[in-house]
Amino acid sequence: MSEPRALSGYWLRDNCPCADCRDPGNGQKLFQITDLPADLAVQETTERDGHLEVRWTDGHRSRYPLTWLAGATADRDHPRDRPGDHRTEAGKRLWRAADFAAGIPEAHWDAHLADPAERAAVLRAVRHLGFAVLRGVPTEDRQVLAVARTFGHVRVTNYGELFDVRVEPDPNNLAFTSAAITPHTDNPYRDPVPTLQLLHCLENAAEGGDSGLVDGFAAADLLRTEAPEDFALLTRTPVPFAFRDRSTELRAERPLIETDALGRIREIRFNNRSIGTLRLPAADLDAFYAAYRRFAAITLRPELQLAFRLDPGDCLIFDNTRLLHARTAFDGDGRRHLQGCYADLDSLASTLAVLDRHTEALDTLQDLFEGEGAREYLGEAVTQAEHMLQAAALAERDGAPAHLVAAALLHDVGHFHGAVTGAQLMAGTDNRHSHTGADLLARWFGPEVTEPVRLHVAAKRYLCTVEPEYRAALSPASEHTLQVQGGPMGAEEAAAFAALPGAADAVTVRRWDDRAKTADTRTPGFDHFRPLLARLLATAPGEPV
């Protein structure tokens, strides 16, 4: 063993990025941990070309980018401090009501829909602070489901897809009366508990009926500080929660405060209405009730109570594993109607990660255009960036659909050195520019964008075969590269090309490409095309990358 730093052998091998170990398409591992031999060890390591090359005792060879290795071993001594999957207290901001003296996290519905950055900010607030409010959501029946679908999937329960919170004549739940409701989490009798709740205000003409939120993680953190033994007791006492009506009988036994495998606060269940009968020795019950009452008293401290009013069109989104929600009593004759539904945090986090990935993609492309793109373009009179912007402007002028404007804009992105990332080198990407570019773009865009890019060099060789006048019009530099790229296609190759999906689009892109070499032409900058790219990213289907 001669690792440059202390590395675990099986860990290193489990992370081998080679195409035999990991599907280059979907990134899933192709072997089982039991496939590795029992006596596996590192035979030899070499650092070369920014990689750690490893020869294993079973003959396998692995090649790890040093940048990856640095990231994978950073902070490895402090796992508790890392936010991980963003579900524990680590990396969240625990709050008091006064923290929102300047206002609560909110956004307008229209901005949430139209602007990915605004949408990301709303989702990040839910993850980081536990809640956000959307304003101006149309006060239409079932609209709350549309809100949920902007970041996830509705969790259907025995209440249906959604529930109406208003005064009912024969309520199966205190929520459907005009009584005050102290801070609580919803559905503790469900497991898995809904991790997100949405409440959309359709009408609120009642005197009273204001909303309140308490950061349950902050309350648990106070309990841990003030009475560590009570805190510990609440994390290790399963509490039976129950709900029963004529067609339902739900039951879950979970602690009031759940910690993760590292002891970090992860989930709060708090709802005295539905706590059933604990069956424990009397002394344990005394201790539990003392701890429970202490925790409950903390949740009622005024400095923890954030109060605000939901007006028609407001939709509150909050983390039901962390925040306690409450409402003041209201005049039972006053009209107050909320519609609510449940959803889950994992999908919200996924949506946020993909939005962040899109922002990073657009930033990366913009950097390429504004950095390397300013370099000369293979002997043409324009820079690479000018050439691609011209091609996109021609496509736009021709009324091309968005995916072809994007393909024209990005067709030569494979020329950029910086576009080939460590991750791609890991996956063994070659550097033929059309393929390199298409593979890079496939991380973000669908085949309607990537395939014309992938085929745009082939399209030139195809056009030279089927349109003699096309070849005659090539620029001298383009005629030169034609030879490097394999010359005109033979008849059979041309027929095969024409049958490929995306071939016709590639030919279309190719014609803009060929015309986009005019010196001193004014074209819009990358900024002009960014919204078009953002829309394409948002609608890309969930396919392997």
Place this chain on the structure above:
Amino acid sequence: MSEPRALSGYWLRDNCPCADCRDPGNGQKLFQITDLPADLAVQETTERDGHLEVRWTDGHRSRYPLTWLAGATADRDHPRDRPGDHRTEAGKRLWRAADFAAGIPEAHWDAHLADPAERAAVLRAVRHLGFAVLRGVPTEDRQVLAVARTFGHVRVTNYGELFDVRVEPDPNNLAFTSAAITPHTDNPYRDPVPTLQLLHCLENAAEGGDSGLVDGFAAADLLRTEAPEDFALLTRTPVPFAFRDRSTELRAERPLIETDALGRIREIRFNNRSIGTLRLPAADLDAFYAAYRRFAAITLRPELQLAFRLDPGDCLIFDNTRLLHARTAFDGDGRRHLQGCYADLDSLASTLAVLDRHTEALDTLQDLFEGEGAREYLGEAVTQAEHMLQAAALAERDGAPAHLVAAALLHDVGHFHGAVTGAQLMAGTDNRHSHTGADLLARWFGPEVTEPVRLHVAAKRYLCTVEPEYRAALSPASEHTLQVQGGPMGAEEAAAFAALPGAADAVTVRRWDDRAKTADTRTPGFDHFRPLLARLLATAPGEPV
């Protein structure tokens, strides 16, 4: 304090069943734990009439049935041995493949739909053993969703409502190839993870492609026995699971073996394909990988591998928090098509509990008819049971809808002493027989059954007012009870009665009631009406009870 046994004061008070403390309708608690005074204590206790009566230092009085108290304090010293919410190893049967030598738990789809006992057996197998197979499920697209809806709600994910498991050209998941897949749980990168999975076979003409199951709880139990430190390590090491495609980026950090607050095995996540990069000190990684490999090797032991083939029409339902599923490789040209979806165990358990409640209800009613019902009926020539069966037979002969046949059959159930349960006495039910009967039935039946029962005495007083010839035809015993019940209604009372929901139905039931006093008439027994009652129970809406 003078409790008859050691009882915790706050616990006892938190379980006070009085109508001030607990909503008699929905059973939810009406106070917060912080509403109880800090120095609360028992002032005095008395045992009387099968109850423990408690006077509290704050002046409140509680009354606990001794039968309830005995149940609530039973086994209180051994919480680990109780199945609780049926999600941990406690109360489950851990298995080896040989345990199913005589066959796996299965039922036919038609029986599952038609017979509540069969449906309950299927759900109980999933809860107890982790799986069951339905045979003869129509091989229709999306039928798997209908299977899920027989016991719960479909969990929608980024895959949609359902997913197709068949060979795909550009798979984002190994599942969609023809490769062998070793035992694993699904979607460990999701949190909450789907707790149930369904796989419905539409086609399986492939060579190979057999299904396999492993009891992950049994595997974890073996690890705990053979290598307790490895077991402990796997319960306290969060493992990052990840899934990524162009529109999704899911991540969850959870241990491979999750234990509950009492240290019992509760959830297995096992899927090497989607384990990301652990970031821990090298020595911890060595220890983790040693434990992980040991656990993985146990899951592959032949004696744990249950293998069977899914044929078209088979639908496998299994607990994705417990069972690992696998499939053998198959000929990629062979046609094999499964449709799958996810759902959750809490709804399955609720459905099972309600089915059990219905069985208990029907058994209770049958016992009443066959036991106390054989007693004489208030001076009439028939027994109580004969009277009610005659009323139901008359209703049936008149072509009455099911709910009125049921109301006729059950209208006098309040006369039965045994029908007034401890739970009802707790809630302060009086013993006027129409109300007592309706309240009992409301635990199971909707108002279309209960309200005619509730009003059938009032209907007699009403009819005496509006139909003089009706009163003239009353039996002597019925004329006697009329006086006890308040005599004929005044005009105002009669008008108010007629306006009540269910009043017309009550009058209809009343006429059968009055005619159902013929000695020596042959009527069908309770058994004849049991399927009709079962159907009514199954379709009762989820309203408060």
